[in-house]
Amino acid sequence: MSIVLSNVNKIYQSGEVNVHALKEASIEIPNKKIVAILGPSGSGKSTLLNVIGGIDRHDSGSVQVDDHQLDKMKDKDLTEYRRHSLGFIFQQYNLIPTLTVEENVEVGRQLSQNPLDMKEILEKVGMWDKKDKFPHQLSGGEQQRVAIARALIKNPRVLLCDEPTGALDEETGKNILKLLQFVNETYGTTVCIITHNNGIGEMAHKVIRMKSGEITEHFYNEAPVDPEKVNWV
Amino acid sequence: MILRKSILRHIKEKKFQYFGVIVLLLISIMLFVSMSMAISTLDTRNQQFKESYHQEDFHFIVSESIHQDQLSTWEQNFEIDLEKRSYTDVDYKSEDTTLRVFSLTEDINKPYISEGDLPNKQGEIAVSPPFAKAHDISVGDTVEVNNQNLRVTGFMYLPDYIYILERVSDLVNDPKSFGLAITGEDTLTNLSSRSVSQVIGQGNSEEEVASFKDHVVDNYSLLRWMNADENPRIEFVESEIESSEAVITTLPLFILVLSVMMVLMILKRQLEMQRKEIGTLMALGYRKKELMRHYLSHAGVIGIIGSILGLLAGAGLSIPITNLYSEYYNLPSISYFDWDMMVLVIGFIVPNVVLLIMTYFVIRKPLKQSPLDLLSPKDVSKGKKSMLERLPFFKKGSFISRFRLRLLVRKKTRAVYIFIGVMFSTILLIFGFVTYNSMDDIVETTYKKIFTYDYGVYYNKLQQGDLEEGASPFTNAEIQVQQLNDKEDISIDQKVSIYGFEPGTDQIQLLNDEEHLLNDKAESGFVVSQPLASVLGLELGDELTIGNAYNDKTITKEVKGVANVYIGFSVYFQLNEVNSFLGYPEGVYTAKWTNVEPTESEQILYVENKKDAIENFESTSQLTRYSVMGIAGFAFLIGVIVLTLITNLIVEENSPSISLLKVMGYKDNEISKMVLNVFTPIVLFSYVVSVPIAYYSIDGMMTSLVEQTGFSLPVNLSWFMIVLGFVIIMVTYFVSLWISKRKLKNVSLQEALKKQQD
Numbered sequence: 001m002s003i004v005l006s007n008v009n010k011i012y013q014s015g016e017v018n019v020h021a022l023k024e025a026s027i028e029i030p031n032k033k034i035v036a037i038l039g040p041s042g043s044g045k046s047t048l049l050n051v052i053g054g055i056d057r058h059d060s061g062s063v064q065v066d067d068h069q070l071d072k073m074k075d076k077d078l079t080e081y082r083r084h085s086l087g088f089i090f091q092q093y094n095l096i097p098t099l100t101v102e103e104n105v106e107v108g109r110q111l112s113q114n115p116l117d118m119k120e121i122l123e124k125v126g127m128w129d130k131k132d133k134f135p136h137q138l139s140g141g142e143q144q145r146v147a148i149a150r151a152l153i154k155n156p157r158v159l160l161c162d163e164p165t166g167a168l169d170e171e172t173g174k175n176i177l178k179l180l181q182f183v184n185e186t187y188g189t190t191v192c193i194i195t196h197n198n199g200i201g202e203m204a205h206k207v208i209r210m211k212s213g214e215i216t217e218h219f220y221n222e223a224p225v226d227p228e229k230v231n232w233v
Numbered sequence: 234m235i236l237r238k239s240i241l242r243h244i245k246e247k248k249f250q251y252f253g254v255i256v257l258l259l260i261s262i263m264l265f266v267s268m269s270m271a272i273s274t275l276d277t278r279n280q281q282f283k284e285s286y287h288q289e290d291f292h293f294i295v296s297e298s299i300h301q302d303q304l305s306t307w308e309q310n311f312e313i314d315l316e317k318r319s320y321t322d323v324d325y326k327s328e329d330t331t332l333r334v335f336s337l338t339e340d341i342n343k344p345y346i347s348e349g350d351l352p353n354k355q356g357e358i359a360v361s362p363p364f365a366k367a368h369d370i371s372v373g374d375t376v377e378v379n380n381q382n383l384r385v386t387g388f389m390y391l392p393d394y395i396y397i398l399e400r401v402s403d404l405v406n407d408p409k410s411f412g413l414a415i416t417g418e419d420t421l422t423n424l425s426s427r428s429v430s431q432v433i434g435q436g437n438s439e440e441e442v443a444s445f446k447d448h449v450v451d452n453y454s455l456l457r458w459m460n461a462d463e464n465p466r467i468e469f470v471e472s473e474i475e476s477s478e479a480v481i482t483t484l485p486l487f488i489l490v491l492s493v494m495m496v497l498m499i500l501k502r503q504l505e506m507q508r509k510e511i512g513t514l515m516a517l518g519y520r521k522k523e524l525m526r527h528y529l530s531h532a533g534v535i536g537i538i539g540s541i542l543g544l545l546a547g548a549g550l551s552i553p554i555t556n557l558y559s560e561y562y563n564l565p566s567i568s569y570f571d572w573d574m575m576v577l578v579i580g581f582i583v584p585n586v587v588l589l590i591m592t593y594f595v596i597r598k599p600l601k602q603s604p605l606d607l608l609s610p611k612d613v614s615k616g617k618k619s620m621l622e623r624l625p626f627f628k629k630g631s632f633i634s635r636f637r638l639r640l641l642v643r644k645k646t647r648a649v650y651i652f653i654g655v656m657f658s659t660i661l662l663i664f665g666f667v668t669y670n671s672m673d674d675i676v677e678t679t680y681k682k683i684f685t686y687d688y689g690v691y692y693n694k695l696q697q698g699d700l701e702e703g704a705s706p707f708t709n710a711e712i713q714v715q716q717l718n719d720k721e722d723i724s725i726d727q728k729v730s731i732y733g734f735e736p737g738t739d740q741i742q743l744l745n746d747e748e749h750l751l752n753d754k755a756e757s758g759f760v761v762s763q764p765l766a767s768v769l770g771l772e773l774g775d776e777l778t779i780g781n782a783y784n785d786k787t788i789t790k791e792v793k794g795v796a797n798v799y800i801g802f803s804v805y806f807q808l809n810e811v812n813s814f815l816g817y818p819e820g821v822y823t824a825k826w827t828n829v830e831p832t833e834s835e836q837i838l839y840v841e842n843k844k845d846a847i848e849n850f851e852s853t854s855q856l857t858r859y860s861v862m863g864i865a866g867f868a869f870l871i872g873v874i875v876l877t878l879i880t881n882l883i884v885e886e887n888s889p890s891i892s893l894l895k896v897m898g899y900k901d902n903e904i905s906k907m908v909l910n911v912f913t914p915i916v917l918f919s920y921v922v923s924v925p926i927a928y929y930s931i932d933g934m935m936t937s938l939v940e941q942t943g944f945s946l947p948v949n950l951s952w953f954m955i956v957l958g959f960v961i962i963m964v965t966y967f968v969s970l971w972i973s974k975r976k977l978k979n980v981s982l983q984e985a986l987k988k989q990q991d
Contacts, residue, residue, distance in 0.1 A: 055515070056605045076520075083517075083518025098242035103238055108517060
């Protein structure tokens with residue numbers, strides 16, 4: 001799945017001040033690769049992810065996903081796009097507290113026409129043993145694994161991860177990164193990670209740096225490292 | 234959908250809130266279904282009894298004796314069915330208890346035997362079940378009636394005495410002091426020589442009956458003619474069935490509205506709490522309609538559980554209610570339980586549809602937002618002050634009182650709900666109190682202050698001559714109201730009577746609201762009873778034209794007073810003019826009021842014993858007392874549920890602040906005062922406003938029921954009732970606070986910290 005952004009602009013109105021969240025952003029997300037979008041808070045990386053994910057609309061420019069242009073899609077079409085093509089992972093996991101691990105993953109599975117096997121996914125994320133636990137009985141890292149399983153079971157072509165390790169310690173964070181790398185290698189899923197942790201860029205195939213809504217740098221990483229060796233910042 | 238699993242778990246988590254709204258819904262549906270089904274079964278029983286046992290269309294009594302040959306001739310000439318029936322009132326064991334014994338009939342007003350057999354030998358009788366129950370009589374017993382021993386062969390119901398009343402002017406009956414029996418003609422003759430002979434009949438059309446009545450009026454001295462639709466013993470049950478519709482629907486509808494409001498309040502809160510969850514599901518690709526379905530299911534579960542339990546409870550409860558009604562109205566249990574599908578369908582569909590539609594609008598709002606908006610934390614309140622907060626008194630007072638005022642002003646919707654909840658409970662309470670009190674008022678005003686006589690003696694022939702000392706003659710007859718001022722089109726469903734009396738009498742003291750004696754006013758104009766004034770909207774100075782029910786004579790007089798006679802549609806006027814209006818000779822009378830128990834047996838149609846009437850009232854006041862307790866119980870329960878649901882939500886909404894206050898060192902009691910007790914002024918305000926609203930709406934309701942019931946209940950509200958109602962409402966409020974305080978105590982100290990992290 002190819003995602004190409006051309007001259008994308010997004011302005012937020014905050015009181016009487018206009019905040020330029022994206023300024024002429026043009027970038028390509030390569031298919032089946034890991035892409036790290038790096039930048040400090042307020043740099044526009046979350047806006048970029050939201051625009052790619054079809055949960056926010058840009059003001060000008062174009063976002064091309066295969067043959068479709070997101071800015072021309074209606075809300076209903078964007079829902080179908082998210083339903084069939086994307087998986088979302090959030091910093092705060094956003095699991096449904098009244099559902100067990102397996103049931104939370106089932107929430108994702110039901111959306112897919114071609115879902116992966118429940119047991120396989122839960123085993124892959126190391127949560128099969130805890131499939132009957134509720135979110136409040138799990139650690140932060142475990143909850144994020146469940147969130148990944150929920151996104152992954154849909155068998156999406158793109159996995160959009162918003163600060164997936166933001167609430168985790170180094171060891172747990174690296175385990176999650178390993179899992180994302182494994183997903184990319186095993187299922188060929190494009191993984192798009194936004195993070196303020198510059199070290200994560202070392203494991204990505206492509207690195208995009210942002211500042212004040214602008215893409216300041218983007219390059220291919222010739223030798224991505226194992227997540228274990230990432231310099232945790 | 235897997236999300237469905239979260240519904241029951243969520244309900245379990247918030248069990249108190251969901252339990253509360255389910256109970257409200259259950260009460261609403263249970264009341265509707267039980268009352269509707271009971272009335273429907275009652276209607277079926279009444280109709281079947283009426284048709285299968287040939288209830289009379291009319292009966293009449295004339296001075297002359299009528300022979301069987303005469304009846305046959307009339308039957309042929311007027312194409313009607315007629316049958317002669319005799320009855321006599323005799324003492325049962327003591328003078329205080331009267332048994333009205335009828336002769337057996339073959340075609341009209343056939344008795345229904347519920348147990349045992351019809352009496353077919355001399356010395357046998359069958360009695361009415363309420364009388365048998367009150368006097369512990371079983372089938373096969375030998376009872377002493379008028380000093381004669383008779384064997385009870387069975388229990389029976391009479392189609393023309395569905396609502397057993399000794400006199401048609403009575404409101405209620407005490408089976409201990411009055412009952413019915415049937416027996417053979419011979420036994421009846423042996424029992425008493427004072428039997429009254431009446432003709433009962435059935436006609437195919439009103440015209441035939443009317444022309445027959447004209448014939449009787451023209452050729453005989455008619456003492457009484459009563460059509461079935463004027464006969465309270467037949468009509469009471471029918472008007473109860475008709476008038477019950479308002480009661481059946483109004484109260485449950487109010488509770489339904491309350492429960493829907495509570496469900497919406499809870500769901501709204503739930504949606505606010507689950508903003509992020511909804512945003513996540515949207516981001517994952519869930520469609521709006523899938524989420525709409527999911528959240529509607531919450532309301533659906535409440536609706537289905539509440540309505541199914543309500544239907545079951547209602548259907549179950551309808552059986553004892555039907556039996557209670559049937560016993561009250563003396564209807565045989567011809568059909569036991571009517572599965573009225575319409576009631577079940579309405580009881581299930583209406584609440585669920587209303588709930589789902591209203592919930593749809595509540596859910597639609599967050600679903601209109603984008604997933605991004607929902608995923609972001611809700612905008613922190615900008616701290617803008619409302620208009621009310623700018624008032625000067627806001628700046629005065631302690632920190633705690635200012636904190637409380639601010640919370641109150643910012644939780645306006647909750648305040649409105651509390652206001653409505655308290656108002657609902659207050660109206661129920663006041664209704665109970667007023668009804669209870671008005672029964673006492675009727676006894677006190679009508680029977681003690683106005684009717685000062687002890688006995689009303691009604692004759693079956695015109696009387697003339699002097700009476701014993703103290704006794705006062707009067708003439709009583711049925712009349713028709715024909716014109717009020719210029720208005721001619723006047724119709725009253727109930728029988729209107731005229732009392733021609735001597736205004737100087739001591740036996741009746743027509744008093745008005747100001748307790749002024751109106752007897753003298755009846756010399757030159759009409760004094761009317763409260764129910765008649767109420768139905769016709771009569772005011773002093775109105776010109777009222779009445780017609781004689783038996784001929785074409787009319788009389789027009791000014792309304793000079795409205796007496797506090799709360800029972801019956803009556804016009805009081807001076808005796809001589811009434812006699813002349815009725816075509817009677819001067820100086821005659823048809824009845825007398827006296828303080829001496831009548832001893833003469835000849836010519837007496839019936840005796841109205843005031844002591845019995847008062848006793849009847851007092852015995853039913855016990856039933857009213859239970860009803861009041863029931864209504865107060867309902868008011869209390871609904872009040873506790875509504876107030877607790879709201880205060881519970883307030884604790885939940887304010888848990889971060891509560892936690893923070895705890896961290897800072899505030900004690901639970903202090904926090905409770907700051908957060909929970911803020912609504913005390915609303916409760917007080919609502920009570921103060923609700924009392925007059927309740928008073929005027931009950932007054933309006935009583936007036937609208939006068940025409941059907943034939944009596945108007947005096948709506949008087951005493952300070953004692955107002956204070957008692959206040960105490961009950963405050964207890965309700967403090968019980969709900971006490972329940973919510975427990976929730977407040979459970980708010981953890983970490984709550985504040987957790988919210989900050991979120």
